Amino acid sequence: MPIDHDVLPAFALVRFRRTPGAAAEPGVLAGGLVHPLDLAAVGAESLNDVFARWDELEAGVREAATTSAGLPLEDVVLAAPVEPRQxxxxxxxxxxxxxxxxxxxxxxxxxxxxxxxxxxxxxxxxxxxxxxxxxxxxxxxxxxxxxxxxxxxxxxxxxxxxxxxxxxxxxxxxxxxxxxxxxxxxxxxxxxxxxxxxxxxxxxxxxxxxxxxxxxxxxxxxxxxxxxxxxxxxxxxxxxxxxxxxxxxxxxxxxxxxxxxxxxxxxxxxxxxxxxxxxxxxxxxxxxxxxxxxxxxxxxxxxxxxxxxxxxxxxxxxxxxxxxx
Structure with a gap:
């Protein structure tokens, strides 16, 4: 099936920079907007901790898309969404x-x-x-x-x-x-x-x-x-x-x-x-x-x-x- 290059996921995790060269922050992509994710507020120490404890933390992470102001994709710089150790x-x-x-x-x-x-x-x-x-x-x-x-x-x-x-x-x-x-x-x-x-x-x-x-x-x-x-x-x-x-x-x-x-x-x-x-x-x-x-x-x-x-x-x-x- 052909892929539409412009289709965004309905929900995803990202790491983004507010300006080029700035530190990468965790975020949630929802509705085409990037919502900053406060890890401490959802009870996570890192994004890898979110992956490990997804069953426990998912609801709070998804809620971040409704409680924080979203940033247009064109206003942020997307970094790699993961920081793998392996x-x-x-x-x-x-x-x-x-x-x-x-x-x-x-x-x-x-x-x-x-x-x-x-x-x-x-x-x-x-x-x-x-x-x-x-x-x-x-x-x-x-x-x-x-x-x-x-x-x-x-x-x-x-x-x-x-x-x-x-x-x-x-x-x-x-x-x-x-x-x-x-x-x-x-x-x-x-x-x-x-x-x-x-x-x-x-x-x-x-x-x-x-x-x-x-x-x-x-x-x-x-x-x-x-x-x-x-x-x-x-x-x-x-x-x-x-x-x-x-x-x-x-x-x-x-x-x-x-x-x-x-x-x-x-x-x-x-x-x-x-x-x-x-x-x-x-x-x-x-x-x-x-x-x-x-x-x-x-x-x-x-x-x-x-x-x-x-x-x-x-x-x-x-x-x-x-x-x-």
């Missing part, structure tokens, strides 16, 4: 995306026909969906920024790519939870564009080690997030989101979360077997097909990305050259 990313979780990347990463001296590579990747994805488990790697929370910051493209590479993703905002702490209990630990959702420097992902000098996610995904600002965090009760079901990314007005990614190899409950259950997930943490669910790597194009200074997920609003990011800063 950032988990999911790899190879959309079937077509992985097939396209396998072709896009094909070495020039690889003798296999493209059709053979696609068929092998498709068989691998089908086997993973039936018998495998999710693949996670760790991102750095410092890369999480709002759309109030331009995306600075490091000058060390010309292969910076987009990956728009549905991100889980963790609510109750989750450690070794069962799949059937996993959704009880999901507070809600936000949008993350997981930027990747493609020619830094694979270590040519140490091929046996494989991928280098630190270099490939953790440059400053490489996880534009938000602009809104939407509670689970105010958003579509996990399998019913539409994900779309436009670059300079041209649609690059357009898919639904019904195509996830491993759904959200499976991701939460699997990730929590190793690491306790904390309130406010982000768990990215993977990127659909349509990345620049598969198309042979990458981000350039001046590019404008518009990312939308149904029910979660729209994120707009402008790319600038490192030298320009």
């Amino acid at each position: 950032l988990l990313q999911t790899g190879a979780n959309y079937r077509t995306h992985v097939i396209d990347l396998e072709v896009g990463h094909l070495a020039k001296d690889d003798p296999r026909p493209v059709e053979e590579v696609r068929a092998a990747a498709a068989a691998m994805m089908d086997d993973r969906a039936a018998h495998g488990e999710p693949y996670f790697f760790i991102g750095l929370p410092a890369t999480v920024v709002g759309q109030d910051e331009d995306l600075v493209l490091p000058a060390s590479s010309a292969a910076h790519d987009w990956e728009l993703e549905l991100a889980v905002v963790v609510g109750r702490p989750a450690f070794r939870v069962l799949r059937e209990d996993a959704m009880a630990h999901v507070w809600g959702w936000t949008i993350v564009n997981d930027i990747t420097t493609r020619d830094r992902v694979f270590r040519r000098d140490m091929p046996a080690i494989g991928t280098d996610w630190y270099r490939g995904k953790n440059s400053p600002g490489f996880n534009p997030t938000g602009p809104f965090a939407v509670p689970r009760s105010d958003a579509p079901a996990p399998e019913a989101f539409s994900v779309r990314l436009d670059v300079n007005g041209e649609t690059m990614q357009d898919a639904g979360t019904s195509d996830l190899l491993f759904d959200v409950p499976a991701l939460i259950a699997s990730a929590s077997q190793t690491l306790p997930l904390l309130p406010g943490d982000l768990l990215l669910t993977g990127s659909p097909a349509g990345n620049g790597q598969a198309r042979g194009i990458f981000l350039r200074p001046g590019d404008r990305m518009t990312g939308s997920i149904s029910g979660l609003g729209t994120q707009r990011v402008t790319c600038v050259a490192e030298e320009a800063r």
Whole structure:
């Protein structure tokens, strides 16, 4: 289903600045207005505390939209709506995306026909969906920024790519939870564009080690997030989101979360077997097909990305050259 880029969530949590460069404050988006949220008044120590104690604090948080004066969106600067202590990313979780990347990463001296590579990747994805488990790697929370910051493209590479993703905002702490209990630990959702420097992902000098996610995904600002965090009760079901990314007005990614190899409950259950997930943490669910790597194009200074997920609003990011800063 097409996404209307101008549709705002009916209710969401935000972090906003009254003026550029000012400290970010918590707020509630309701009726198209941003209402400042007094955490102490609702009995919370932080926004992460709100996520953790949502069942207890929800009524007071929603009431803030009726007791405080609202600010027009155009009069505030929206920062990232969350401050995660941990950032988990999911790899190879959309079937077509992985097939396209396998072709896009094909070495020039690889003798296999493209059709053979696609068929092998498709068989691998089908086997993973039936018998495998999710693949996670760790991102750095410092890369999480709002759309109030331009995306600075490091000058060390010309292969910076987009990956728009549905991100889980963790609510109750989750450690070794069962799949059937996993959704009880999901507070809600936000949008993350997981930027990747493609020619830094694979270590040519140490091929046996494989991928280098630190270099490939953790440059400053490489996880534009938000602009809104939407509670689970105010958003579509996990399998019913539409994900779309436009670059300079041209649609690059357009898919639904019904195509996830491993759904959200499976991701939460699997990730929590190793690491306790904390309130406010982000768990990215993977990127659909349509990345620049598969198309042979990458981000350039001046590019404008518009990312939308149904029910979660729209994120707009402008790319600038490192030298320009």
